[in-house]
Amino acid sequence: MTDTPLDFGDPADLDQLRGRFRAWLADHPLPQRQPDEPVPVFLRRWHRLLHSGGWVGLDVPRQYGGQGLTALHQVAISDELGACRAPGIPRIGYLAHALLEFGSEEQRGRLLPRMLAGEDVWCQGFSEPGAGSDLAGMTTFAERHEGHYTVRGQKLWTSYAQYSGLCLLLARTDRSLPPHKSISAFILPLDRPGVTVRPLRAANGDDEFCELFLDDVRIEDAERIGAEGDGWPLAMTTVSYERNALDTGHISTYGLLVERLRRSAHDRRGELPDGLLSEIGRCVVDYEVLVAHARRRTAERRGGQVAGPESSVDKLLMTRTEQRLYETALKVFPEEVFGEGGGLFGDYLYSRAASVYGGTSQIQRNIIAKRILRLPSGG
């Protein structure tokens, strides 16, 4: 933790960027989601439009298709999107970091620009039926041959695999070594023979996550990311960035709902049940603290620091914000509980997953206790 003054960025520079972005938005109206258009498909159209204006990957180096600016700039754009009720920045930052850190120059040069442009859509094939929190217990195996691997196994909870072209896949490449040294990472095109993607229905009715069956799928050596055994550190980098407050489009979504609650508090002054006004105030505090926290992380990370175990703090703060926000929203808009489903109630159901995906809240606490507080491990 830093105990010296932080630089939260030059407001003038960021204001200029915001100004340019607003001007661009004025010329590029938000696309409308078509009836029956699945959300991921709609988001991809939005992603491509944003990219065409140069608003994706602001903090990615120019040679890989980004703008070579800082995370502060990307966060400023996120804020602007939130303010005009647009969907957030596509959530690709954590995948981009995995490639930046572990990919070969060839992979970075070929894959990153396509990822930023929304030409390739990626999913994350880490979890398995028997390996959730205990990710190291995965059993999907990639058997080595001359120049390639054959992969057998099953992945579970692979979000949006049915809309993705590529999967960042983890598989064991050595049965004799301990898990943390024997897991490797691969780029798997999902149209490969032997790959079956089966969507699962989520509690809110959405078909977000999938099962992924891998029956002797051939993966080339050149499709491995990093060396054999680099899969574990790569996974840790990925989840650290995934948990990181800066790297998700969530924050701007929260901001919209918080404003909706405040407006409702204002319009229904005197009608809201006792205590609900304070609960709304608490949601404002949670949200603003999260924004301040994200800014502080950016300020701390400007020196090129990479995400580490402190992202577990970020994840828990994000979870607190999201879950309390939707709990409160249902109290302020109780009619949503009796509606058709979807909408706010669907989002409420999804907020329950916040303490599960990307590592459960208990796992985040374990990480903080062991890796930040250095508490002894016990039985």
Next chain:
Amino acid sequence: MEAEEFLLVRDMFRSFATRFRASSADVKPATRAAAQEALGELGLGELRRTSPPAATVQECALLAEEHGKQPLTTSLIGTALLAPELLRLLGDDAPDEVPPVHGTTPTIALARDLRFPDFPRSHPGELVAWDCEGADGALCVTSDGSVTGVGLGPPSPSADLLRGIRSVPPGSPSHALGRLDPAALRHWQAYALVIVSSELVGAAASFVRQSVEYARDRRQYGREIGSFQAVQHLLADATVLVEACTSATRYAAWCLDNEPPGTALKAARVAKAEVNDSALEVVRTGMQVFGGIAQTWEHDAHLYLRKVLTGAMTLATTADLLTTLAEPEAVR
């Protein structure tokens, strides 16, 4: 301040704080006076007295955090950071006839319940002077921005055994010093909220650190209590809350240096609301980890609890802030 200069000041302050930390709840008046004199020698009252100030708000907030880390009886917040800022904001309005009724080393005056005084200044009897060690007068800002100097009465009891609070004698002479314009008033409120919050953040962070160290050493059932997952999760949750408080106050401090006062005031209110609840939660958690020892008079725990509990009521309570923040901003 240059980065290096700030580190020098901070380290100087840290040695002071280690040397003068209260070793028990019963600090003798002579010890308190000696600590305050040593603090005075550091000259921190000058940091915000001049225009432009010698230190940024962020730097002052970090010093306030340091002050909160140790059980200290000294008035850094009231006499060195808050009152001088107020005199600076008054600028040429501040008369320099000596000795004014608010003394040469004023602290600030608050409502009797420690909140911002927001009643007409015709009732100075309702005031208390807050953080009084070494102070010889107090400054009071009312909600219309007018600033008055008031004199000090006898000590007034408070749950916080470290912080000196004195009554303001009813009918004591008070004199008008000037008035803050609306922007300066917002700045003042934001600044006071941030500095007070920062001290509480320092206290909470330090108390968690101490309980983590205790959990590493203390053994039960043949192993360190810090190896039990139930204890680990308590401390992890406390850590998250400390981080939340830290982010909110540091950001609010930065806003005071860089953003318009309206933005800074909102950020400061958010910070105080977070700190009011979370710092207290953190101290309760730490006390649980310490077990029985933290329930004794001799242990520091109650000093932290008392400081944070009264701190959460100081300037603005959670209830005040949450209802204010629930309203949409007038300008967006």
